[in-house]
Amino acid sequence: MTAALPTAPYGTWPSPIDAATAAAHDGSPEYVGAVGDELWWTAPRPAEAGRRALIRRRPDGTEECPLPAPWNVRSRLIEYGGTPWAGAIVDDSPLIVFVHHADQRLYAFRPDTPGDGPRPLTPVSGTGGGLRWADLAVHPEHGEVWAVLEEFTGEGPSDCRRVPAAVPLDGSAAGDRTAVRELTAENHRFVTGPRLSPDGARAAWIAWDHPRMPWDGTELRVADVFDDGTFGTARTVLGGPEESVTQADWAPDGTLLALTDRTGWWNLHRVDPDSGEAVNLCPREEEFGNALWKLGHRWFRALDNGLIAVLHGVGALRLGLLDPATGEIADAAGPWTEWNPTLAGAGRRVVGVAAGARTSYEIVELDAISGHTRVVGNAHHDTVDPAYLPEARHRVFTGPGGREVHANIYPPANPAVTGEGPAPYAVWVHGGPTSRAGMVLDLEIAYFTSRGIGVAEVNYGGSTGYGRAYRNRLREQWGVVDVEDCAAVAAGLVAEGAADPDRLAIRGGSAGGWTSAAALTSTSTYACGTVIYPILDLYGWSPAGGETHDFESRYLETLIGPLDEVPERYRDRSPVHHGDRIDVPFLLLQGLDDVICPPVQCERFLAAVAGRGIPHAYIAFEGESHGFRRLDTMVTSLEAELSLYGQVFGFTPAGVPKLELTT
Missing domain, CATH: 3.40.50.1820 (Alpha/Beta hydrolase fold, catalytic domain)
Known part of the structure; x- marks a missing residue:
């Protein structure tokens, strides 16, 4: 027979969870991405003046932080930021581009090249909040990193403009704003980073204007991309004042996919980039997306085998694999009940950030062929009983x-x-x-x-x-x-x-x-x-x-x-x-x-x-x-x-x- 617990006044119970323990485990990994066979992400460091560290996971499972303090990988674009880093394999080794919080400049470095520390790619502006960058994508074929540029034109908080822009990887724009190439001449108050189609012929991005917020109404914009990397005239193919498109991307076969709430729920649609015809791939009264508070959030990721990794549910979102041909979803096994909007894909792998009611956020990998899931980074360890x-x-x-x-x-x-x-x-x-x-x-x-x-x-x-x-x-x-x-x-x-x-x-x-x-x-x-x-x-x-x-x-x-x-x-x-x-x-x-x-x-x-x-x-x-x-x-x-x-x-x-x- 179990003895009854002693009673004590509420608030006075002895606890091993002191404030320092609680605070030290505040925050979650963010912005997971694949660079070749490696995984990279940002992680909170409360004890290091609250900086965001950039973490590298090699194929053998070892983790390292290649940028020591005070490097702080965090964007201030729209103040809430967005994807602050991107990478690609160039000449058989990683090239990483990131935003440093202190000055909001873009920097590039080659972690496997001795002596090649971070070098600036963008200039400093003394006007207002300066130049800020987020939602990055490295395009070695163009010798550029594409991103959203937020440029302050005055000292007021609303004296600013935003545009998709391309920054040379050779550093020629580090002291020359005119070397930054703006990708479109159109004028929207807010934009996301352009996504390039697999054949390089088209780009898609999301735009919206005041007074709407991105969960109220946005437009999916598409433009042709010419051989020299310039954009043609952009056109709206989806969205409007009362329709929120919250993510858009291309599948490996060239299909344009978008999350829109035109049914009252953010569902995943296949979109014809010419006519704008949209087909709901899985009609459900569930959310497959969420509010776009940070540029670069990803609730879905199309895989090479034709399946689409999706986050879906009512309230809590769970990870599943959607077959666009049948509309069926196979949910990933595991104890995780919450997934963050930061899905990455590499070959047959899907990688995300997930947690449960008794586990902290972990980097989780799903094998899209076997259905097997495993923790590959930031593994939860009980810090208290x-x-x-x-x-x-x-x-x-x-x-x-x-x-x-x-x-x-x-x-x-x-x-x-x-x-x-x-x-x-x-x-x-x-x-x-x-x-x-x-x-x-x-x-x-x-x-x-x-x-x-x-x-x-x-x-x-x-x-x-x-x-x-x-x-x-x-x-x-x-x-x-x-x-x-x-x-x-x-x-x-x-x-x-x-x-x-x-x-x-x-x-x-x-x-x-x-x-x-x-x-x-x-x-x-x-x-x-x-x-x-x-x-x-x-x-x-x-x-x-x-x-x-x-x-x-x-x-x-x-x-x-x-x-x-x-x-x-x-x-x-x-x-x-x-x-x-x-x-x-x-x-x-x-x-x-x-x-x-x-x-x-x-x-x-x-x-x-x-x-x-x-x-x-x-x-x-x-x-x-x-x-x-x-x-x-x-x-x-x-x-x-x-x-x-x-x-x-x-x-x-x-x-x-x-x-x-x-x-």
């Missing part, structure tokens, strides 16, 4: 009007102790808001659940993964639907006896910070909140206010409505104008280098709250931008959040500095 990890569950709750609200629930879990009665819960709100929280191992979540604080990640209306109708729920309803859906999940957990109604918190970053602040100033659901690099003032975040970057500067026209038509909405929903309504303690965390959600919005909010006697803390971090990447920042943030909960929920967390709250 798995008994301290929560048993994650996907749940569907009922929101206002009977609408479905999806959420991932992580109850408190500890093998040595338990609690009595309903537990405190923190509602976590993902960013975007056009995004989704995946159910994967996250030691930051376990940091709280192992101490007796449950976590509920809410995929509120507006989230991706559940079709266009679910995504469109947030149109002109931001600050309403998201707030209501989070409250509905909290109420559901309270009603079933899992959560204590007096010990509920809300936390989120970026758009999640907006929802958290909006909830604290418009509801009485929560006893406290953690608001991280948030949007707090809608007018400031609009083009009229000029306080954000170009990519999202017109986002509010969809989320709130046009400013000139509904100006009162911009004021009525902004937390900065309702400081008098907040009556619970809160923690505000902000990066001082953030140009997406700048510190001035936090300062304005604090001024609105000042003198009201509300306990709060504001911690601003030098050297951090949008999304914390440094180990010390993440440690401070986690410990401050736990201390806040302790002070509000009535427990003293062991080994954590007390957060000083001011009023």
